[in-house]
Amino acid sequence: MATDSLKKTANKMKYLVTGGAGFIGSHIVDYILAHGDKVVVYDNFSTGKKSFIQHHKNDTNFTLVEGDVLDTKKLSKSMKGVDFVFHMAAHADVRSGFNDHSIDHTQNLEGTQSVLEAMFANGVKKIAFASTSSIYGDAEIHPTPENSPMNPTSLYGATKAACEHYIHAYATYYDWDVYIFRFVSFIGERYTHGIIVDILKKLKDNPKEIDLLSDGTPRKSSIYVLDGVSAMFIGIKKAKDKINVINIGHDDILSVNEIVDIILEAAQSTVKKKYQGGNRGWKGDNNFVHLSNEKLKTFGWKPNLSFKDGIRKTVEWILLHPTS
Amino acid sequence: MATDSLKKTANKMKYLVTGGAGFIGSHIVDYILAHGDKVVVYDNFSTGKKSFIQHHKNDTNFTLVEGDVLDTKKLSKSMKGVDFVFHMAAHADVRSGFNDHSIDHTQNLEGTQSVLEAMFANGVKKIAFASTSSIYGDAEIHPTPENSPMNPTSLYGATKAACEHYIHAYATYYDWDVYIFRFVSFIGERYTHGIIVDILKKLKDNPKEIDLLSDGTPRKSSIYVLDGVSAMFIGIKKAKDKINVINIGHDDILSVNEIVDIILEAAQSTVKKKYQGGNRGWKGDNNFVHLSNEKLKTFGWKPNLSFKDGIRKTVEWILLHPTS
Numbered sequence: 278m279a280t281d282s283l284k285k286t287a288n289k290m291k292y293l294v295t296g297g298a299g300f301i302g303s304h305i306v307d308y309i310l311a312h313g314d315k316v317v318v319y320d321n322f323s324t325g326k327k328s329f330i331q332h333h334k335n336d337t338n339f340t341l342v343e344g345d346v347l348d349t350k351k352l353s354k355s356m357k358g359v360d361f362v363f364h365m366a367a368h369a370d371v372r373s374g375f376n377d378h379s380i381d382h383t384q385n386l387e388g389t390q391s392v393l394e395a396m397f398a399n400g401v402k403k404i405a406f407a408s409t410s411s412i413y414g415d416a417e418i419h420p421t422p423e424n425s426p427m428n429p430t431s432l433y434g435a436t437k438a439a440c441e442h443y444i445h446a447y448a449t450y451y452d453w454d455v456y457i458f459r460f461v462s463f464i465g466e467r468y469t470h471g472i473i474v475d476i477l478k479k480l481k482d483n484p485k486e487i488d489l490l491s492d493g494t495p496r497k498s499s500i501y502v503l504d505g506v507s508a509m510f511i512g513i514k515k516a517k518d519k520i521n522v523i524n525i526g527h528d529d530i531l532s533v534n535e536i537v538d539i540i541l542e543a544a545q546s547t548v549k550k551k552y553q554g555g556n557r558g559w560k561g562d563n564n565f566v567h568l569s570n571e572k573l574k575t576f577g578w579k580p581n582l583s584f585k586d587g588i589r590k591t592v593e594w595i596l597l598h599p600t601s
Numbered sequence: 602m603a604t605d606s607l608k609k610t611a612n613k614m615k616y617l618v619t620g621g622a623g624f625i626g627s628h629i630v631d632y633i634l635a636h637g638d639k640v641v642v643y644d645n646f647s648t649g650k651k652s653f654i655q656h657h658k659n660d661t662n663f664t665l666v667e668g669d670v671l672d673t674k675k676l677s678k679s680m681k682g683v684d685f686v687f688h689m690a691a692h693a694d695v696r697s698g699f700n701d702h703s704i705d706h707t708q709n710l711e712g713t714q715s716v717l718e719a720m721f722a723n724g725v726k727k728i729a730f731a732s733t734s735s736i737y738g739d740a741e742i743h744p745t746p747e748n749s750p751m752n753p754t755s756l757y758g759a760t761k762a763a764c765e766h767y768i769h770a771y772a773t774y775y776d777w778d779v780y781i782f783r784f785v786s787f788i789g790e791r792y793t794h795g796i797i798v799d800i801l802k803k804l805k806d807n808p809k810e811i812d813l814l815s816d817g818t819p820r821k822s823s824i825y826v827l828d829g830v831s832a833m834f835i836g837i838k839k840a841k842d843k844i845n846v847i848n849i850g851h852d853d854i855l856s857v858n859e860i861v862d863i864i865l866e867a868a869q870s871t872v873k874k875k876y877q878g879g880n881r882g883w884k885g886d887n888n889f890v891h892l893s894n895e896k897l898k899t900f901g902w903k904p905n906l907s908f909k910d911g912i913r914k915t916v917e918w919i920l921l922h923p924t925s
Contacts, residue, residue, distance in 0.1 A: 374770065374774075375774050378714075378717075378718065378721075382714065386710075386763070390702075390706065393702075394702065397702075414769070414773075424750045425750075426748045426749075426750065426751075427750075427751055427762075427766065428769060428844075429766050429769060429770060430769065430770060430773040431770055431773070431774075432767065432770045434766070434770065435763070435766035435767045435769065435770040436763075436766075436767075438751075438762070438763070438766045439710070439759070439762070439763035439766055439767075442751065442753050442758070442759035442760075442762045442763055443756070443759045443763075445738070445752060445753060445754065445759060446698065446753060446754060446755055446756045446758070446759040446885065449738075449754040449755070449884070449885050450699050450755075450884055450885060520752075560773070560774055561770065561773050561774060
């Protein structure tokens with residue numbers, strides 16, 4: 278009995294999740310703990326929330342460190358004995374780089390440098406990284422495969438692409454295993470920013486009429502967060518290269534106009550929509566996002582939820598959690 | 602007569618060249634002044650040399666500012682009235698990133714951010730940038746076309762790729778014209794670092810036997826600096842997109858062993874070669890570099906000098922300028 282128990286302890290993986298109290302990060306933490314492994318959540322609670330992880334506080338496999346990824350010393354100390362890092366902490370607001378040229382650089386690229394240095398200092402050799410469809414910019418091929426050129430049109434996309442390159446260099450130098458996941462938008466429980474929150478907020482401010490950024494024509498895809506998290510773990514299990522780049526998207530494509538209508542229907546609203554913009558939501562927006570999931574499909578993955586049902590579930594969750 | 606003269610002044614382009622006293626930058630300065638345009642050389646003389654630009658000191662179209670690209674305030678002040686920026690200043694030693702994880706980031710990426718901010722502050726909307734074949738890493742396709750994936754295997758390559766992305770984002774936000782040139786190694790007059798300098802230094806230290814980094818098998822290409830500079834100006838004249846990415850390479854490919862033999866022959870040496878390494882010169886080196894020049898060829902460009910003659914000319918110049 279003692280031997281079995283020791284063996285089990287010895288076989289446990291120890292993960293560290295930066296941004297582990299955030300929207301996607303906290304679902305990764307749920308997954309890790311549900312599978313009996315150990316996890317250190319490292320989060321500065323700038324956008325992460327204690328309520329997203331509090332259900333684990335009595336789990337002996339769970340450790341919480343309140344810290345900023347830019348604090349390399351603290352991060353490095355927190356990484357002792359860790360086998361695998363999920364680096365999810367980021368500045369995830371794609372739009373703001375136009376008016377603030379430094380925030381993506383600091384939060385995304387310098388944050389990632391700090392994670393890489395902490396891994397290097399601790400001899401940690403496995404990393405999963407949250408990259409983005411934005412690294413492709415206005416892709417020429419749809420659905421866009423992983424070997425397409427990177428042409429980011431925003432500083433958000435540029436810094437995420439830069440992170441990928443820095444990770445690639447460290448991995449080459451020090452023989453690491455790397456899993457870079459290029460996400461479309463994630464939606465679902467604990468969703469905290471993006472078009473669904475924006476629309477619901479506008480509805481609250483003015484239930485009669487809402488202004489919308491584009492002309493409604495940009496086409497997007499999103500993935501339900503539990504489908505996205507299972508894609509990450511299947512990718513890590515099945516991908517066999519040292520450096521793996523894997524798209525996580527959805528074959529359901531909806532126009533912004535359709536997305537808005539689904540949100541309004543789920544919120545039981547008959548508000549008047551006023552589209553104010555052109556065929557892009559903002560300067561640097563990409564008006565068609567459709568990633569190829571062929572690689573993930575060869576691993577046996579497919580999403581359980583349609584894009585439409587994902588939106589409905591997200592609206593439902595936000596309306597039930599008005600303070601989150 | 603006065604009208605003509607005024608007209609001529611009004612038609613003059615005003616360039617700023619960061620690293621304008623460096624190896625490649627100083628040849629760009631020569632080209633600009635030979636064509637009657639105005640140029641501000643901005644250089645901190647960390648690797649640039651006054652001797653490379655002193656022949657222009659009495660030219661009224663020439664201005665020298667001794668400054669660091671990281672000094673955004675000084676750079677911005679120097680950029681007043683400038684139409685076009687050549688951003689050539691960089692940390693160009695590909696090898697050192699393995700032991701120093703910050704130097705490429707600071708000198709290349711933060712340096713480029715500073716240039717972009719100075720351009721933004723001054724409303725300058727045209728930039729040519731010195732990128733590198735290293736952004737491709739171990740390319741799968743040879744000769745490697747511009748739309749190949751970026752997979753840099755060194756922090757040098759990673760930071761240069763990051764610079765490209767940041768430039769792309771600013772160009773999208775502010776409607777700039779961009780010319781990104783991905784160079785193989787440049788050789789020729791004023792060459793200051795790289796394999797030719799290394800070998801000649803080793804020869805001086807020990808004329809009987811020299812140690813070499815690889816096993817001699819990596820295959821490389823280089824371009825003679827005047828051919829490379831003419832490629833840049835032809836590219837700027839002929840490329841018609843807002844954001845243009847253009848390889849500058851050579852179809853002559855030589856193994857390191859062949860390169861070393863040409864250097865030794867040009868230096869009239871019969872030293873014994875001792876290859877000490879494997880099929881890469883160092884961790885993160887790419888063992889086959891052959892860029893496609895198809896895009897440049899459609900513009901009517903071709904190199905005047907063979908790779909072999911470029912090496913000979915470089916050895917000759919170094920031996921005649923032992924203190925450079």
